[in-house]
Amino acid sequence: MAATFCNLxxxxxLKKLDDYLLTRSYITGYQASKDDLAVYAALSTAPxxxxxxxxxxxxxxxxLLKMSGVTEEGAGVKIESSASxxxxxxSSPPVADKKAPAAADDDDDMDLFGxxxxxxxxxxxxxxxxxxxxxKKKESGKSSVLLDVKPxxxxxxxxxxxxxxRSVQMxxxxxxxxxxxxxxxxxKKLQIMMTIVDxxxxxxxxxxxxxxVEPANEYIQSCDIVAFNKI
Numbered sequence: 001m002a003a004t005f006c007n008l009x010x011x012x013x014l015k016k017l018d019d020y021l022l023t024r025s026y027i028t029g030y031q032a033s034k035d036d037l038a039v040y041a042a043l044s045t046a047p048x049x050x051x052x053x054x055x056x057x058x059x060x061x062x063x064l065l066k067m068s069g070v071t072e073e074g075a076g077v078k079i080e081s082s083a084s085x086x087x088x089x090x091s092s093p094p095v096a097d098k099k100a101p102a103a104a105d106d107d108d109d110m111d112l113f114g115x116x117x118x119x120x121x122x123x124x125x126x127x128x129x130x131x132x133x134x135x136k137k138k139e140s141g142k143s144s145v146l147l148d149v150k151p152x153x154x155x156x157x158x159x160x161x162x163x164x165x166r167s168v169q170m171x172x173x174x175x176x177x178x179x180x181x182x183x184x185x186x187x188k189k190l191q192i193m194m195t196i197v198d199x200x201x202x203x204x205x206x207x208x209x210x211x212x213v214e215p216a217n218e219y220i221q222s223c224d225i226v227a228f229n230k231i
Contacts, residue, residue: 002075002076002077002078003020003027003028003035003075003076003077003078004077004078004079004080005017005020005039005042005077005078005079005080006080007080008039008042008043008079009042009043009044009045014047014048014051014054015051017039017051017053017054018051018053018054019053021053021054021056021057022053023179024179025057025060025176025177025178025179025191025193026057026177027039027057027074027077028074028075028076028077029072029074029075030146030193030226030227031072031144031146031193031227031229032061032064032070032072032144033070033072033073033074033075034070034072034073034074035074035075035076035077036057036061036070036074037061037065037070038079039079040058040061040062040065040127041127041128042079043058044120044124045120045123046058046059056177057177060176060177060193063174063176064176064195065130066130067142067174067195069231070231072229141197141198141199142195142196142197142198142230142231143195143196143198143228143229143230143231144193144194144195144227144228144229144231145193145194145195145196145203145225145227145228145229146191146192146193146225146226146227146228147165147190147191147192147193147194147207147223147224147225147226148189148190148191148223148224148225148226149161149165149189149190149191149192149211149220149222149223150183150187150190150220150221150222150223150224151187151188151190151219151220151221152219152220152221153187154185154186154187154188156219157219158188158190160219161190161219161220162178162190162192164211164215164216164218164219164220165190165192165211165216165220167216168206168210168211168216170200170201170206171197171200171201172197172199172200172201173194173195173196173197173200173201173206174194174195174196175192175193175194176192176193176194176195177192177193178190178191178192178193179191191226195231203225203228207223211223
């Protein structure tokens with residue numbers, strides 16, 4: 001069943017999206033897809049850091065669009081319009097009252113949010129162009145990889161483990177979203193996404209030469225490739 005999101009530019013809409021992304025790296029599945037692009041394009045501006053999960057996801061999708069584009073189809077997502085936003089703020093007088101009646105009928109939805117500035121219009125046009133262009137991109141020698149990174153035991157500091165993973169920096173490597181997942185007996189593993197340029201980064205070498213050697217192996221017991229998809 002397709003995920004449904006309503007009024008994404010309202011407080012309630014952003015809060016629901018933030019809760020939804022609390023345990024997810026992407027809108028659907030384990031890699032960026034056109035479902036992410038649909039939600040990304042529906043946001044009129046970059047989300048506030050108050051919505052930490054939305055901001056994390058938004059910045060990652062924005063980076064993917066600039067780096068390589070997104071071509072996966074996804075499972076499907078439904079974006080509902082913001083026509084009912086007026087119900088959330090009944091005490092706020094509509095801006096349309098200040099305009100001529102004939103114009104108010106045509107611009108009700110826009111008036112609920114006020115007039116767009118030139119910067120907002122330009123940003124919206126750039127996002128729309130990026131989304132449109134991403135759909136035309138061919139395979140560009142890049143891959144999206146999901147890693148499972150396991151600690152030594154339940155006493156391992158998982159924050160320091162993730163810092164050790166992200167400290168590995170090289171040309172052609174971009175770390176993405178992450179989350180902790182239970183393994184058993186109180187132990188959790190780190191699941192983390194990364195985007196690589198195939199000609200520049202070998203995942204096997206990354207694991208063997210950087211993640212399973214000092215100082216990272218103080219926290220990391222093992223690394224497994226869960227998903228490897230060409231972009």
